[in-house]
Amino acid sequence: MSSVLERVNGVARCPYDPRHNSTAVVTESGELYAATVIDFSGRDPVIYRSLGGMPPLRTAQYNSKWLNEPHFISAYDIGLFTFFFLRENAVEHDCGKTVYSRVARVCKNDIGGRFLLEDTWTTFMKARLNCSRSGEIPFYYNELQSTFYLPEQDLIYGIFTTNVNSIAASAVCAFNLSAITQAFNGPFRSQENPRSTWLPTPNPIHNFQCGTIDDQGPNEGLTERSLQDAQRLYLMNDVVQPESVDPLVMQDDVRFSNLVVDIVQGMETLYHVMYISTEYGTILKALATPNKNLQGCYLEEMELLPPGVREPILSLQILHSDRSLFVGLNDRVLKIPLERCSTYKTETLCLEARDPYCGWDFRQRRCTTLEDSSNMSQWKQNITACPLRNQTTNGGFGAWAPWQPCNNDDGVDGVSSCLCRSRTCDSPAPRCGGRNCEGSTIEVANCSRLGNEKKH
Structure with a gap:
């Protein structure tokens, strides 16, 4: 940054303490x-609108039913709404006390109420997100992290x-926006009074949309009853x-922390490739x-x-123009190429990696991306099952390299x-305690000093 165009007061836009979390869009x-x-x-805690041409609005102050010790995760500008993802006390x-993950939304053309809910959202709603392992008694992952x-x-991926x-x-x-709208x-x-049970209440405006009540927004024609409903529903x-x-x-036995997703064109279909950071770094x-396979x-x-070093990853970001993944740590940023096909040296390694970025080019005889392939008809992928991980694999030799002139000193x-x-020994390489390849890795022939063919 070389110049400052404007200074803006940070009150209600960022926390006083850097340890307090926040998100914005x-x-x-x-x-x-x-x-x-x-x-x-x-x-x-507050969801607050400022700047621009719309009047400032916020969530109800000191009302734990609207926001109850929330931990804000992210915010998105989508269509007529602004969406917020968070976790909070339910x-x-x-x-007892438990935490639920939520998605909340407000209309971008909301201008607040009159007499009731002045300077306050009249379109604020929130719903619980379910991420659970199925079963007779589901196992819930209740705490949204990223x-x-x-x-x-129209998909929202979340780490829970x-x-x-x-x-x-x-x-x-993963959640579709249509499921959120539903x-x-x-x-x-709702709850009639603080001692009563929370019970289902009919929606007075089914299929509500920000612009469908009036061309000027959802606040035109608001009645006292509708404002009372907005206050409690x-x-x-x-x-x-x-x-x-x-x-x-x-x-x-591990906690995920951050997530980014890349869409990759494979040989036959599009793949969503997730990059998930862990607490171990x-x-x-x-x-x-x-x-299902x-x-x-x-x-x-x-x-x-380095081995033995653990450090949390603070952020992940994909830069598509550079085809790179950027990793934010406490004191540095790392850059990792998304496409690393050159690490797979043989056809077997390339295909068994099941990497959507990579396939074997039979003409070039190397592992390449689809864009770098010489001809799509000569490019092969085999993404039909998961790659083998953490399984004992004995080593196997790859093909012999071509003969090359060399000097040999036999000591005599x-x-x-x-x-x-x-x-x-890379087809496959030994893994997880598997045996190394048995046999020679080098052959020597046609040595001129001996006058006849000699092999070791």
Whole structure:
């Protein structure tokens, strides 16, 4: 940054304490939507609109039913709404304290109420996100940690974990915007008084849209009754269900932290490749697909730090123009190429990696991306099952390399001019305690000093 165009007061736009979390998004029309805490103690959480041409609005102050000790994750400007993803203490949970993950939304053309809900959202709604392992008694991953929005597919990917005081477990679930809309079009859940049970309440405006009440927005023609409804009806009864019955990825004994997703054109279809950071400082590369044979497939685990070093990954970002993944750590940023096909040296390694970025080019006799292939008819992928991971694999030799002139010193007759060829133990390489290849890795022939063919 070489110049400062304008200075803006940070109150209600970012927290006083850097340890308090916040998220924000700027819309195309210039409004800033911030989800943060706006007091020194961190006890006044708010979803607040400022800047731009719309009047400032906020969530109800000191009302734990609207926001109850929230941890804000992300915000997105989508269509007529601004969406916020968060986790918070569940006010509707009657027995003990538990945390639920939520999606909340407000209309971008909301201008607040009159007499009731002045300077306050009249279109604020929130719904619970369900990410759970199916079964007679489902296992819930209640705490949202990170999200990623794929606008091309109208999908929101989310990382969910167990509570920090529970056994570590993590999962990735994907939600379609249509499922989120369906929950917001359903009934509300409300409470008549502080001692009563939360019960389903019919939605007075089914299929509500910000622009459908009047061309000038949802606030024109608001009555006292509708403002009273907006004040008490904000929690949806229906839960937002994910795209698949079970999470796309599940793993015990580890906590995921951040997530980004790349869309990759394979030989036959599009693949969603997820990059998932862990609390240990590693990155898991996994497939998101409805194909049951490929669900939960881990393609590889990238070790970014020296052995024995653990450091949390703070952020992940894909820069498509550079075809790179940027990894944010405490004191540095790492850059990793998305396409690493050159690491697979043989046809077997290339195809068994099941990497959507890569395929074997028979004409070039190397592993390449689809864009770098000489001809698509000469390019092959084999993404039919998950790659083998953490299984004992004995080593196998690859093909011999071509003969090459070389010098050989046998220790008796001195140096001879010979032909040599070599092979490597990489088809497959030994893994997880598997045996190394048995046999020679180099052959020597046609040594001139001896006058006849000599092999070792």
